[in-house]
Amino acid sequence: MWLMSENIKGRVYDIQGYSVHDGPGIRTTVFLMGCPLTCLWCHSPESQNYDFQLSWFDMRCIGTVKCGLCINVCPNSALYEREPEKSLIDNSTITKINIDRSKCDNCLACTKVCPANALVPSGYDISLEDVFKRIIKDKKYYGKDGGVTISGGEPMEQFEFTYAIAKRCKESNLTVCVDTTGFAPGENYEKILPYVDLFLFDLKHMDPKRSRNFVGVDNELILENAKLIAKNGGKLQIRIPTIPKLNASMENMMKTADFCKDLGDAVTMIQLLPYHNMGTTKYLRIGLNYKLVNVDPPSDEEMQSYLDLMLSYDLPAQIH
């Protein structure tokens, strides 16, 4: 087994306090960068890449007349003034910048001079010690159910770091959840299992081919890992992002239910997560286009029918 260094660092794109939708109770969620999947509906596209990217927050830019610092430092001339426009804040005229993504090599020089945090790196590196400090300081608010959730991206991609956080938190009597796509080497799940109270485990599609189309990878490894965790006594909260036209069908839900049934007691809850398209602005920040433009959120009735299906299998399920 590899040696774990104490001052190990990891790469995160956000740490969120008071998370109430990522596992039981009140949690702090650490979002790590890097993911092997490319789900079409991904809500945090900036976390897909492990490498830092340039993120752009249009509202924050104070304009080149008052500032303009970024343009001068860009070594690739990727930044340029756009046409003056009306400020949404006070109706004054403002000249903001545009990023020519074809020229930008994500050197991040501009983020170091932008005073307004309009240009920022998509994430940051942080030591285990600092992550732990951030987590533990809210301890009094976690209660008996709450704790830490390590999410992503795919946290198992930065396995050493994820393992270290889980171990450190478990040793401090916090409950630990790992929010995973299931797409990681099985042995890593076995290694981390003693320090994880609950895996928030995404099951996106039961059909291998469709899985490849929608999330970019085969589902075989994912399903194997779910079984592996169950076999080794781990607990699973199965999460099904329910996306019309993609995986929201009775057929897929039935197959999922069958699969969960086989996992037995390991499954503590099946959460049906109705698709929403609130992550679209995040794509623009990193210069990408959102691909699922023609999909609407599922209706309440549709969600209810999947819930009823799960319940008819005698599975613990809820719409979340």
Add this chain to the structure above:
Amino acid sequence: MYKFRSATDRIELMHQLVRDRVIPVDTERVAALTKSHKKNAKVPPIIKTALATYDICSEMTCRVEDFEIIVGNIGKEFLGSGMWPEWDASWLWQELEEMKLWELWDDGLYHRTDPSGVHMSMSREEINSFMSFRDFWKDNTVTSYMDSWAPEGFEEVAGLGILEMGSKMRTPIHTGHLVAGYEKIINTGYHTIRKQAQDWIDAHKGNLMGNDVDKHMFYKSAVIICDAAINMIKHYGQACFDKANLCKDECRKAELMKMGNGLMWISENPARNFWEACQATIMYQILLYQEARHPALAFGRFDQYTWPFLEADLKSGSITMDEAQEIVDAFFLKSNCFYRASNPKIAAYTGVGVTYHHTTIGGVNRDTGEDATNPVTYMILETVGRLKLHDPTISLRINKNTPDKLWDCAIETTRLVGGLPLFQNDEVIIPSLVKELEFELRDARDYGIIGCQEIVGCGNDYPAGNGLHGKAGLGSHGNVLMTALNNGVNPSNGKKGGLQTGYLYDMKTFDDVKSAYKTQFDYLHKWSVTIQNYVENLSTFYAPSAALSISIEGCMESGKDCTVGGAKYNSYGGTATGLATVSDSLAAIKYMVFDKKLCTAKELYDAVMANWNGYEVLQQQVLSLVPHYGNDDPYADELMAWVTDIYYENCCECYSKRSKYYKAGLYGAAQHVVQGSVTIATPDGRNTGQPLADATSPGQGRDKNGPISVFKSICCFDHGRYMDGLALNLRIHPSALSTEEAKISLRDMTKAYFENQGMEVQYNVVSSDTMRAAQKDPKSYKDLVVRIAGYSAYFNELPTTMQNDVISRTEMNSL
């Protein structure tokens, strides 16, 4: 999950009338008052005031509407309002003379629809009648007495524009900020109180020695006021009988007869059942308003003092829970009808259409300390939730044993009605009342909340919270800081009058900066209290309150009016809002100039004086680099603790003739917006004219680490010291309450905050998107309620500056 039910038809009807209210203003009270004052010109004020109240109560119109089960109006008509010229009605006289804001409508009435006030109407006859009283009141108002002479130095310091008082000693409204003794009134009755006063008078006939003369006048005023109440309530009883006689519907007829009989009974005697207890409370409230324009008469622990009646009624089978719920609905709708026409300038601070009948529910039993939740506790939340009533403010007292069911009901309410209820922590407040204000434990356990946020004893306390006459206390603390950094000149208006504490750019260390602020703050705060003391000293002579004194413990016992110290407990206080703007500014100076040396003091000074024009990059650096209060960062939080400490310590040095205690408070109605509008840019990156932070909340949009960090930051100072109350406004995105589990998490987080000695929190559950949509399409969001700071309001009725302020606060999201 708690589910709200629908209300009865007549409640819905009344609700619509209240929701779309137009306040008919009449001169009935002014006419009776003026006549009485002329008749009794030379009678001492304590008797004169009581006689005037008697005359007003004897001559007032007593109406009963078809849909009413709780009756009584403060004006001539349903929803109507009288006027209170004895304090200051100059604004209305002026408006009616100029007639710019009043326009003639098709209904033949003049309407005032300007958003600075509630929609009011007046007939030409009423206007003419009102104008005819102008001359008499010109030099006879309480304000005119205050303005005639002021202590030396007042003019200079007032000229600074920092004292909330302004440049005049205006006292446009009565002190009346308290929980009156409703419990005593409904359980004792006016007959017994009157007898107690009359017995004293009889026993001392021809034998008045020493202070007896004062006592005699006090007891005489009590007798007159009881007679006033008895008279008025009997008139209402008669009005019910008259209505019954004309009524065709047998069922309603019987109801009206029952109401008439009940009123006749409670005009002199203690209430016998739940309805009588509620009706007696309303009748007493009307009596108080006929006496004076008390600004904030809170109902106190309504669930506690009415439950014994309901419990007995339920046992005897004389009422059903649904009937009781209808009475509670009617009670709170009725309380919404008592909007007192007032100076729009005050309305800007204190909320348009807000009646300040703050009601306290839940909490512990005063005798046992056990949780005291009862069915009425839920009924009140039911009323607020199902009618989406933004007023009155409801405070829910939380203790260790508050039932989960009540939490659930309260969180559902807060989801629907922005900011209500406020959550108050018994575990901090009760011991602090004992420690800070020497309350007896039983009285401390029986505390209530008034006004926006002020903590008081119920029916035994004359707290004069929130400054003495609603307008005392320090104004913008942002200006205090800026005056401290600008050698005693307020840079917002260029006026001199502060101490010469030097210029920021001459200060050599950060300690010099702190010491300049402290010196300036101490000086100006003492001045503000000096003026409060002065005003109290004078106004109590001209404005005693027999109507309050008959119910407040201590007054009848001591023979002393509550305004001059007759109550069992006496205190007063002021409030500070927006201290986070000061502490973030100090953090910015410390970080940018002294610790990191990213700019010089002169640059920062010039930047602020220029409202950051030409210094935008520096402004952005301040905003993005400097640690701000509200993020659980000790760098910023320690300064907030320091700023609140010096405020508290200064308050501890203040007292008046009546009160040993000057209480510190950390809240505001909406002063942070009004004060911000007259405050130059501040070193924290705020621009000229923008709102200050509100209450103890972090600066708008500066708390970036979620609600737990805010809770941890705010616990950087000792809440128990702020016995005038404290408010923390948090805005929660609805998605953070979208599941049952998430609601439980909100409860658990609040509990944890309270376990860590947090005293108060209020949640606005509304997204920025919804509020922006409401700005564009007000009609579709008619019932959207938000809490601005010290009061909740329909979003559409708030001025745009306040709407934007709520939008600018961090929206606590949860993915």
